[in-house]
Amino acid sequence: MIDLNERFSEKRNFFNRLIFVYVFFGVLFLYLIYKTFSLQVSSYTDYELASLENKTREFLIQPRRGIIYDRNGEIIVNNKPSYNMILDPENVDDINELIFEINKFINLSDAEIKNINNIFPNKKKLNREVVLKRNLTTKEIAKFEVRKYRFPDIQIAERYSRQNLYPYLFSHSIGYVGNLDEEKLQEILSSQNLKSNETIFTYSNGFLDGKTGIEYIYDDKLRGLFGKKIYEVDASGRLLEEKQVIPAVAGEDIITSLDLSSQKVAYDELNNRRGAVVAVDINDGSIVTYVSTPSFSVNKIANGLTQKEFNELINDDDKPFFDRAAQGRYSPASTIKPAIGLFGIDKDILDWEYTIQDPGFFVLPEDGRIYRGWKKGGHGEINLKDAIIESSNTFFFSLAYRTEIEELRAHLSNFGFGRNVCDDCFMPDNGLLPSPRWKMNTHNFGWFKGDTVNVGVGQGYINATPIQLAYYSAFLATKGNLNKFSFVQDSNSANKNIFTSKNITNTDWNNIHESMIGVIESPRGTAGRLRLLKDYVIAAKSGTVELVSTETKEDYQIIRETEGKRDHAIIIAFAPMPNPKYAISVVIENGESGGSVAGPVAVAVLNSLVKND
Amino acid sequence: MINFKNFLKDKIYIDLYLFISITLLSIMGLVFLYSASQGNIETIIKQSFFVIFGLFLMFIVSQPDPDFYKNNSAIFLIFSLVLVLVTLFFGKEVNGARRWLDLGFFTLQTSEIIKVALPVFLAAYLYDKPLPINLFNTFTTLVLILLIVNLVRIQPDLGTSLVILIAGLYILFLAGLSWRFIGISSGIFILSLPFIWNNFLEPFQRQRILTLLDPNADPFGSGWNITQSKIAIGSGGLQGKGYQMGSQAHLDFLPETETDFIFSVIAEEFGFIGVCILLSIFLFILLRCLYLAFDARDRFCRLTIGGLSLLFLSTVFINLSMVVGIIPVVGMPLPFISKGGSSLLSFYIAFGIIISMATHKKLMQK
Numbered sequence: 001m002i003d004l005n006e007r008f009s010e011k012r013n014f015f016n017r018l019i020f021v022y023v024f025f026g027v028l029f030l031y032l033i034y035k036t037f038s039l040q041v042s043s044y045t046d047y048e049l050a051s052l053e054n055k056t057r058e059f060l061i062q063p064r065r066g067i068i069y070d071r072n073g074e075i076i077v078n079n080k081p082s083y084n085m086i087l088d089p090e091n092v093d094d095i096n097e098l099i100f101e102i103n104k105f106i107n108l109s110d111a112e113i114k115n116i117n118n119i120f121p122n123k124k125k126l127n128r129e130v131v132l133k134r135n136l137t138t139k140e141i142a143k144f145e146v147r148k149y150r151f152p153d154i155q156i157a158e159r160y161s162r163q164n165l166y167p168y169l170f171s172h173s174i175g176y177v178g179n180l181d182e183e184k185l186q187e188i189l190s191s192q193n194l195k196s197n198e199t200i201f202t203y204s205n206g207f208l209d210g211k212t213g214i215e216y217i218y219d220d221k222l223r224g225l226f227g228k229k230i231y232e233v234d235a236s237g238r239l240l241e242e243k244q245v246i247p248a249v250a251g252e253d254i255i256t257s258l259d260l261s262s263q264k265v266a267y268d269e270l271n272n273r274r275g276a277v278v279a280v281d282i283n284d285g286s287i288v289t290y291v292s293t294p295s296f297s298v299n300k301i302a303n304g305l306t307q308k309e310f311n312e313l314i315n316d317d318d319k320p321f322f323d324r325a326a327q328g329r330y331s332p333a334s335t336i337k338p339a340i341g342l343f344g345i346d347k348d349i350l351d352w353e354y355t356i357q358d359p360g361f362f363v364l365p366e367d368g369r370i371y372r373g374w375k376k377g378g379h380g381e382i383n384l385k386d387a388i389i390e391s392s393n394t395f396f397f398s399l400a401y402r403t404e405i406e407e408l409r410a411h412l413s414n415f416g417f418g419r420n421v422c423d424d425c426f427m428p429d430n431g432l433l434p435s436p437r438w439k440m441n442t443h444n445f446g447w448f449k450g451d452t453v454n455v456g457v458g459q460g461y462i463n464a465t466p467i468q469l470a471y472y473s474a475f476l477a478t479k480g481n482l483n484k485f486s487f488v489q490d491s492n493s494a495n496k497n498i499f500t501s502k503n504i505t506n507t508d509w510n511n512i513h514e515s516m517i518g519v520i521e522s523p524r525g526t527a528g529r530l531r532l533l534k535d536y537v538i539a540a541k542s543g544t545v546e547l548v549s550t551e552t553k554e555d556y557q558i559i560r561e562t563e564g565k566r567d568h569a570i571i572i573a574f575a576p577m578p579n580p581k582y583a584i585s586v587v588i589e590n591g592e593s594g595g596s597v598a599g600p601v602a603v604a605v606l607n608s609l610v611k612n613d
Numbered sequence: 614m615i616n617f618k619n620f621l622k623d624k625i626y627i628d629l630y631l632f633i634s635i636t637l638l639s640i641m642g643l644v645f646l647y648s649a650s651q652g653n654i655e656t657i658i659k660q661s662f663f664v665i666f667g668l669f670l671m672f673i674v675s676q677p678d679p680d681f682y683k684n685n686s687a688i689f690l691i692f693s694l695v696l697v698l699v700t701l702f703f704g705k706e707v708n709g710a711r712r713w714l715d716l717g718f719f720t721l722q723t724s725e726i727i728k729v730a731l732p733v734f735l736a737a738y739l740y741d742k743p744l745p746i747n748l749f750n751t752f753t754t755l756v757l758i759l760l761i762v763n764l765v766r767i768q769p770d771l772g773t774s775l776v777i778l779i780a781g782l783y784i785l786f787l788a789g790l791s792w793r794f795i796g797i798s799s800g801i802f803i804l805s806l807p808f809i810w811n812n813f814l815e816p817f818q819r820q821r822i823l824t825l826l827d828p829n830a831d832p833f834g835s836g837w838n839i840t841q842s843k844i845a846i847g848s849g850g851l852q853g854k855g856y857q858m859g860s861q862a863h864l865d866f867l868p869e870t871e872t873d874f875i876f877s878v879i880a881e882e883f884g885f886i887g888v889c890i891l892l893s894i895f896l897f898i899l900l901r902c903l904y905l906a907f908d909a910r911d912r913f914c915r916l917t918i919g920g921l922s923l924l925f926l927s928t929v930f931i932n933l934s935m936v937v938g939i940i941p942v943v944g945m946p947l948p949f950i951s952k953g954g955s956s957l958l959s960f961y962i963a964f965g966i967i968i969s970m971a972t973h974k975k976l977m978q979k
Contacts, residue, residue: 010744010789010912017787018906022899025926032930033892033936038883047847053845165773235865247894459795 001535011491056243057233060194062207063224066159066251068174068214070260072286077215080163083141085132088153089124099132103148105143108133108607109495124149128241138479162208166296172323173290174256175213175426175485176298184209192226203575208302214256214487217424224251256487257286262608264289269601275296275588278470279605280573282583285483286476287422289584289605290467292324316479326428328464330587331544334526334594335572336393338476339511343411344399346503352511355383362397364450371397371453372551375543385508388515388541389522393457400456405447408455414480416471417464423486425493431468434461458543466585469572474583475499477574479509513539517577519595527571527595533603536610539580540573540602542594563612569597575606582609626675626972634883635671635949638894639664642950643699648857649878649952650872650879656871664900667961674965678973682966686737693730694784697764705767712768713955722955724765729963731761731777732819732924734808736916745791754785771791771818772944776931780924787919821941838874839938841866846880846937871952872974873944895929896938901927914970917925921963928960 020607040049043329068077085106099113107114116132122129140158148154164170164175180188185207209223210216227248232240241604265279270293277288289392296313305313313320324327333484360378362371373379373393379386387395400408413419418433432438436447439461454460464472469484475482480499516539519525527542545568550556560566569591574583584602643660650656682689696714700723703712713720735754757780764776773929786795809820810905824836845861846856859881861867870878879890902922909915925948934940946956 006744007912011915013744013789014787014912014915014919015907017789018903021786021923022903025930028930028934029892029896032933032939033889033938035939036846036880037885039843040880040888041851043847044850046843050844051861053847054866055843055864199727219694232860233864239863303739400936516791 043590049083055232056467057231057237057239058194059229059231060189061227061246061248062228062247065162065177065208065224066222067253068222069253070258070263071256071286073255073517074260075165075261076256077080077164077174077257078163079160080158082134082202083136083158084134085144086155086157087130087132088155089130090127091153095120097240098151100376100578102132102154105147106133106136106140108245116339120597125592131171161368162299162302162368164298165301166260166263167299169267169291169296170213170258170262171295171298171320172260172292172325172426173213173287174298175215176211176301177215178211178302180207180209182355188223189226189562194226194228195326200343209295212425214424215255216255216426218488221253222251223611225249225579246258254488257284257288257489258290258487259288259609259612261612262289262605263291265311265608266601266605267293267295269291269604270588273588273591274318274324274464275586275591275598275599275601276328277584277586278325278466279582279584279609280470280474280485282474282477282482282580284489286489287467287485287487288582288609290325290487292322292326292328294318296320296321313609323426324589325466326422328587328589329429330430330466330469331460331463331543331545332458332469332472332569333545333568334393334569335469335472335541335570336394336455336462337388337391338516338541339394339472340399340408340456340513340514341388341416342504344384345405346411346501347403347407348503349399349402352384352508355381356395356398358382358387358392359393360394361388362394363402364401364453365450369450371450376553381452384517385511385518386524388512389518390496391519391524391526391542396456397453400453401449403452403456405436405452405455409435409450412462414456414497415475416468417462421468421471421485423484425485426473428467429465431464432461433437434590451479459546466587469570469585470583470585473572473585476509476512477580477583479506480504513577516541527599529596530599530603533600534575534607536575537577538573538575538606539577539605540571540599542599543570543572544568544592544594545558545570549588560592563590565593569594571595571598571602573599573602573606576610581613582606614843615758627672627967627971628901628905628971631898631905631964631968632668632671634894634898634901635961636668637947638898639668641894644856645875645879645950646739646871646952648859648882648939649862649875651863652841652857652864653692658956659954660952663957667958670958671961671968674962675968677969679910679914679917679970682917682969683732683737683740686734688942689728689730693723693727694761694764696721697727697761701764701768710770712727712770713715719954722773722953724768724770724777725955725959727765727923728762728773728777728780729966730958731758732780732784732920733917733966735781735940736737736920738912739784739788740911740913742788744789746785746789748794751785751790751794754781754944758782758785762909769942772931775943776924776928779927780920784916784920787916818941821943825939832857838868838942840935841868842874843938845874845877849881849884851885853887855883856882858882873932873942873951874936874948876933877950879950886903887954899926902967904965908973909970918967918970921967924963925960 039587062080067075081588095116099108099116102108112133116130117369121131144156162172178265183492204208210219215222223249227246229242230244232243234240262279266289270277270291272294274294275294277289278287280287300309312579358373358378358380360373360376365373371393374391378394382392382395418431420428420430422428439445439447451460455462471485484495484497517537519540519542520527520530521537527540547567548565552561569588571594572585574580584605586598586602588598647657661866700711700714700864705713705715705720707713712721712722712724719936738744739750739754747909758778762774762778765777829840829852841861844857845867848861859878860868861881862878865978867874867877899922902918905921906915906918927949928945931940932945935942935945946953948960949957
């Protein structure tokens with residue numbers, strides 16, 4: 001027993017200690033309340049968001065891709081629907097019984113049944129739809145429709161694949177689509193303020209984006225905006241309730257300037273030879289024909305090639321993927337002569353009366369080197385107009401000899417050489433407009449006068465793509481007043497190139513046009529055999545690109561045994577004269593004669609264009 | 614009428630403050646539990662039975678004179694110790710733990726009984742020992758505490774064994790354990806922490822502690838519970854999402870909503886305001902106990918009220934600290950709110966004893 005004093009001290013001691021513990025916990029409780037306050041009030045927004053993210057799942061809805069039309073409203077590229085049989089697994093317990101019932105009227109292959117059995121348990125757990133059968137035929141759809149009431153959990157869903165109605169005609173102009181890679185998808189989603197917590201591509205053929213051509217260049221327009229379905233989910237990821245649907249916005253349709261019928265003609269005329277045709281409406285620079293052959297099927301590329309088919313395309317010596325129209329580099333050869341002639345006029349080197357004596361070759365004074373023309377014995381006394389009609393090399397050798405290369409380059413650049421002339425072409429090549437600096441850098445050699453002389457007849461280092469040649473042709477046709485080329489016209493971005501020179505008058509332009517008309521119409525013209533192929537007037541200039549330099553015709557006969565060493569055939573033209581509307585360039589690799597091989601293709605395409613107007 | 618009132622006052626022992634606040638808490642608990650159990654009627658009926666039975670038990674337990682508990686505390690302790698031992702050998706195994714005795718109508722978690730019996734026994738043992746408690750008494754008490762704590766720990770039930778340890782130490786502390794002893798043993802304890810970490814903690818327990826330090830290190834693994842709990846509490850905001858509107862609780866993101874994490878459900882659905890109201894009821898009960906301890910008639914009553922109220926305080930504190938992520942996750946119910954009959958009944962009994970200690974006065978103190 002403890003005494004009274006001790007009892008008092010015990011009591012005081014007890015209270016002190018009890019209060020000590022209470023105060024200790026009081027402090028801890030204050031911290032606890034502070035902690036709760038900071039969770040619920042200070043960081044409320046963060047946690048509210050986290051809670052929202054926990055319970056919602058977004059599924060993207062793919063927008064319908066825009067349709068691509070030709071200039072007359074003909075559909076070129078469309079979205080082809082296909083039909084899949086989709087099961088909502090939530091109320092299905094025995095999948096085998098269901099498969100058995102369906103199999104009575106729609107045949108499911110063993111592989112399909114196996115696949116369904118594989119994916120069913122997980123899909124059911126998460127309440128995600130199961131694709132029972134893909135690509136139903138109309139007959140199968142009809143069979144299902146009459147029995148629909150027995151299968152409340154099954155529906156037929158549409159999906160779209162990209163379909164080019166003319167899979168070989170527009171391979172290089174419109175291009176093709178392919179599956180979107182993950183990185184690009186994230187980029188697109190973030191640009192539309194979408195998050196891809198989970199992206200399941202219901203019914204769609206995956207996400208597509210343009211890989212080449214117009215499909216690539218105008219991808220943003222064609223694609224449209226993604227929509228989404230927002231579901232509430234529980235912790236296991238099971239879908240509970242559809243909360244919100246934001247519909248997708250379909251992509252914009254695009255009307256191109258391409259002309260279906262001329263495109264067909266160009267494709268048929270090229271007849272799988274290696275070559276390219278580019279034709280434009282000179283009034284607005286719109287591209288109406290754009291073909292590179294041989295071609296390939298864009299539909300097969302977009303919807304999946306077998307490895308064998310792919311290898312065949314890749315290893316084909318004719319390189320069907322190669323877009324010759326925008327990327328093929330060819331010497332302009334004699335087609336450049338009108339531009340060189342104009343330069344002579346502009347710089348007062350000559351006038352239309354000026355003549356030279358053409359012995360069939362030109363001797364470079366510096367070193368006595370001989371530059372030959374195509375005609376043995378030459379063209380005799382000849383002026384600029386006839387030199388264009390008959391394609392005298394000697395005339396242009398001697399004219400080029402008297403020019404300054406830098407000035408000549410500036411002049412040729414106006415005509416589209418050495419620069420991009422197209423607003424919306426896919427990866428266009430700039431060709432080559434050589435300069436002394438370029439030669440020093442690439443060949444580690446100085447510029448010779450002979451190099452300038454070669455430029456005078458479009459040979460040597462200078463080269464251009466068919467689209468640049470078409471631009472050049474159109475530039476001549478418009479007398480130096482031309483829009484930048486495009487497939488899709490947008491008046492805001494029209495970029496006009498106007499040629500001004502006080503020395504070149506309308507008469508000079510008319511003389512050039514007359515000379516080029518003479519190429520076909522004159523008895524001495526190099527493309528005379530085209531005369532009978534049309535019933536209106538065409539201005540043209542043909543060219544033959546020498547791949548191997550030869551001294552005599554006999555030597556060439558030996559060379560042409562190898563097809564790859566034969567000359568390229570090339571022609572530029574515009575029509576109908578005297579008020580031209582279309583300009584064209586045609587290149588046929590190893591076609592040998594510009595006038596008689598490339599010429600008929602150009603005329604056929606122009607016929608189609610002019611006649612249909 | 615007046616006579617009858619006096620009769621009630623003389624013969625019926627009841628503390629209206631505690632009785633009303635505990636009843637209020639119990640009813641709120643039922644309301645919360647209904648939401649936390651996703652509207653499970655069976656759970657609510659069962660819990661309601663325990664609440665009604667528990668309140669009745671509390672009333673019954675508060676009627677005997679404190680001397681009854683003082684004189685029979687050893688019997689109670691031995692009885693509950695036997696129950697714990699029986700559980701250890703014949704208990705019902707759930708998830709690898711043997712904590713429950715199947716009584717047919719009710720599975721009893723026996724450690725919940727000894728949780729109350731031990732402090733009462735220790736108070737009865739220490740109330741007449743001179744101050745400061747000598748070394749012999751300190752050690753015998755400590756040995757008894759550690760023995761019982763270990764019996765519960767090997768079930769295994771870390772949470773309850775921790776509470777029993779704390780409750781025992783409170784009594785020892787309140788009874789006048791010397792400060793020197795406290796200082797020295799605290800020093801030894803801190804120094805031996807690395808040893809305890811390496812030898813006494815199971816890997817999953819170490820993981821829980823590490824998780825606490827950085828729950829984001831593995832948000833879908835061991836950090837899942839605490840992360841989801843924080844999201845639930847935080848997203849409740851000031852006013853809460855509304856009753857039964859908590860998405861964290863109702864879409865299964867939150868674990869153990871009926872037991873350990875019921876506070877997260879409350880915080881999600883009733884917000885900071887709801888949390889404050891709930892905490893003020895707990896606070897009221899605790900302050901009332903403090904007052905009753907001051908007012909108690911003798912040292913035994915003081916020690917018992919102090920010890921049991923601190924037991925209650927610690928349980929509440931551990932549960933709340935766990936769900937807001939201050940301490941590691943240990944299984945610990947929120948008193949009077951969480952589902953679970955044994956824990957509920959043990960606190961009704963504890964408060965019954967507190968009321969008995971507080972209401973039985975002697976006209977002449979010894």
